[in-house]
Amino acid sequence: MKFVIEPKPPFDFQKMMQRLTVTGKTHVLKLNEEFTSYEKIIKIEEVSCYVNVTSSGTVKSPSLNCKAIPLNGHVSEEVVKKKIQQLFSTEVDLSPLYEHFSKHKELVHVLQRFEGLKLLTDTDLFESIVKIIIGQQVNLTFAGTLTERLIELAGEKVEVEGSIFQVFPAPNSVSNLKYEDLRELQFSQRKAEYIIDLAKLISEGTLDLESLWEMSDEEVLQTLLPIRGIGKWTIECLLIFGMGRTDVLPAADIGLRNAICGVWKLAEQPSEEEVRVLAMDWTPWRTYITYYLWESLNQTPAVVDHT
Template identity: 50%
Template sequence: MGFVTRLELKPAGVYSFAATTRRLVSFEKSAYQVRDGRLYRTLRVGGRPIVVGLGWRGEALFAEVEEVLTPAEEEALTKTLRRMFSLDVNLEPFYVQMEQVPELAALVRERNGLHMVLDPDLYECLIKTIIGQQLNLAFAATLIRRLIDLAGEEVAYRGELLPVFPTPEQVARLDYADLQALQFNRRKAEYVIDLSRKIVDGSLDLTSLLSLPDEEVVERLLPLRGVGRWTAECLLLFGMGRPNLLPAADIGLRNAVRRVYHTDAQPTEQEVRQLGGAWAPWSSYAVFYLWDYLSQPETKE
C-alpha cells in the first residue's frame, strides 16, 4: 500500500536530523525502528495507535502514514511531531552564547543542529524515567520493552507487529507481581503501577503541569512516591522540553563536566551549578550536549 497521509515540517533554525536521530537509534530502541533508511514509531493520535514513518527531505522533516487521517488527526499529529522533534526550537542564540564559553565552544560547534527529541506524552516520559532510575541504559531499555510487551498493544504494519507504549489504564490493571516477574524490583513495580492508577483515578493530572514554572512542577511532583528531583527534572527536559534545566546532581553530567573543564576531581553539585551559571537560559541544551559528548566513546580530550 502506498502512503496516504504526508506531512512536511520545516524547523525554525539550523537542524541536523542525522545527529538528532543517531541518539534515538542508540538509546530508544524500544520506541524507534529503522527500516530502509527511515525511522518508524507508533504514536497515539485521536486515541488510536498509528505507525509513522519519519525521514528528512531537503530542509524538512517528513512524516508518512499509511492511513487516511481526519483533519483533526492530521493537525494533532503535526503538533505532536513538531513538539517531539523540537522543530520550533531555534538554537542560534544558544550557539552564539556558547562561543563565549571556552570550555564548551568546540564541543557545541561539533554538534551543530543537534536537538532534543521529546517523548510523545508526559506519561510515557514519566514511566520511562522511573524505570531508568539507578539503572544502566541497556537494562532500563530491556525493562521498558518488557513493560510494553506485557501491557501495551501492537499494530500490524507491513507484515510486522510494532509495539505501542501502554496507556495508564493498561498499566493500572497490572499487579506488582506481574512486573516483578519481568525483573522489576518490588519498589519500582509499585511506583510504575501506583502512579498509573493515580492518573486513571484523576488524583494525578500531568497535563496540568504544562502551564507551571519549572520549580513549581518539581514541587508538585516530589511528594509522589517514586519521584525525586532527578525524575522531575527529566520530565521537564524530555517531556516538556524546558530550555533552562540544570540537573546538577546527575552523575553523568558531573563526569562530563570533569572531562570538559579538566577538573582534578569530579565536581560537586554546587560546583556544577556555579559553572552552569554561564549556560543560562540554555542550560538544558548545554547539559544535553555534554551528555551526548560523554556518550561518544571515540571522544578524546
C-alpha cells in the same frame, strides 16, 4: 494526511535518530538504516496515530516529510503538525546558543561537535516518566531490557501498512498489573510499586499529566514531588526528555558532573552547588548545554535521585 515541516536550522535529523540507537530507546519505533526515517504509533488527543517522519533536507536547510494516519478516531492536520513540531523540537532556534558560546573556552568544541542535535522528546508523558523511573540506578542495557519486558507484558501490537508496531502501555493497562507481575520480570519491588501506583493515580483521575504542559518548571516540580518514587532528578529528566524544556539544570546528575570534570579539566568531580555556580551563565540554554555534555560522554544521565 501528508505535510512538510521545515525545522529552524541547524537541525541534524540523522544525529537525533542515531542517538536513539545508542541509548536503546527504539522499542516502540522503527528507524531505517540511514537514520533518515522515523515511524511510531503515538497518541494525539487520545487518538492513536501512525506517524512517519522522513528527512529530505540538510542540516542547514532541513525539511521533514510527514505522514500521519489516525487509527481510531479523528484528529486535525493542524494538531498533528503541532505534535510533531513539539516532538522533534523543530521550532527551537539554537543559533543564539551557538553564537553566544562561540568563543567559550570549554564549551565551544562540545557545541560544535553536536551542532544541530535537538531534543527528540518522548511522545507521551506517562511513557517518559515510566522509562525514567526504570532507568534509576541501573545501566542502560538493563533499563532497556526492563522497558521491553513491560511493553511485551502490558502494551499492544498494531499493524499499519504491513508492519507490526508495539505500543507503549497506557496507564489503564499498567494499573491493572500486580506488583508480582513486574517482579517476575526482574523489576525491583520498589520500582514495581512506583510504576503501578503512578498508573493508578492517572487512571483514577487523581493525577492529570497533560495539565503539566500549562505549568512552569517549578510548578511541575511541586506537583510531582509528593508522588512516591518521583524525586527531583526524575522530574528534571521529564522536563527535558518528556517536555522539551530548554532551561533545566539537573546539577546533581553524576553524568553531568563527570562531563564537566573532563571538559573543564578539573582535578575532581564538582559538587552539585559548584555545578550551579558554573552554569549561572548558561541560562536560557541549560538543558542543551547539559544535553551536549551528556552526549560528550556517550551516555544518558546517571541517576542521583532524591526520592
